[in-house]
Amino acid sequence: MKRTIFMTIAIAIAAFGFVRYISGQANSVADVTLPPDYREWKxxxxxxxxxxxxxxRAILGNDAAYRAARDKTLPFPNGSIIARVAWKYTPSEENNKVFGREQSFVPGSSTNVQLMIKDSNKYASTGGWRFVQFNDGKRAEEEVHKTCFSCHxxxxxxxFVFTRYAP
Structure with a gap:
């Protein structure tokens, strides 16, 4: 009797894990960190x-993503990572004094950093990409990431990449 209960529980746990995997929920962002050198990317x-x-916004790419964007290579190769860094659009009082009117805008406070990580096997359910957002250097809640793919x-x-290389 105990063995039957144990097997039933084990099968239920395995089935739950499989359902999460095929639904794409297994692609949790919990294991994704902000690369320490992303601000050095091209x-x-x-x-x-x-x-x-x-x-x-500044759109940066690691070497693989940069080469693919520059060379218009589609699909992007596995290992490509695209970082989108965003700041508030802020008038520059200092520059505008020189110009005599409001026409100069500069980055203000940072809003967030978003990553697109290419692994066509691991993230097949989202077009081969994993989407991750960081706010103040901390990974956003899982619910935020579930909305990314539908926009792309x-x-x-x-x-699934909006940005085109700007020579």
Whole structure:
């Protein structure tokens, strides 16, 4: 009797783990850390995001991601990591005094850092990418990461990457 109960519990635990794995929940961000050298990566592009976000962004890539973006290689190779660093879009009072009007904007306070990590086998359920966000250097809650892939689906033809290399 004890053995039957034990086996039933073991099967239930294994089934739960398998369901989590195939649903993509096994791809937890708990094991992802912010690479210490990401600010040294090469610049792929910059952007200003309007609307509610109203920020300035630098899109950086490790060597694999930078080469793929520069050479327009799709899909990005496994091991590619793209970092998006964002700051509040802030008028520069100092610069605007020189210009005599408000026309100069600079990065203000940091908002967050987002990573896209390419492993087409491990993250197959999200187009081969793992999406992770850091706020003040700390990984955001798991719920934040579950919304990323749906935003990137419209650019599936570009391997889910919005940014294009800016020479």
């Amino acid at each position: 610049l792929i592009s910059v952007a200003h995001e309007g609307g509610n976000l109203h920020d300035l 689906e419209p650019v599936k033809a570009r391997d």
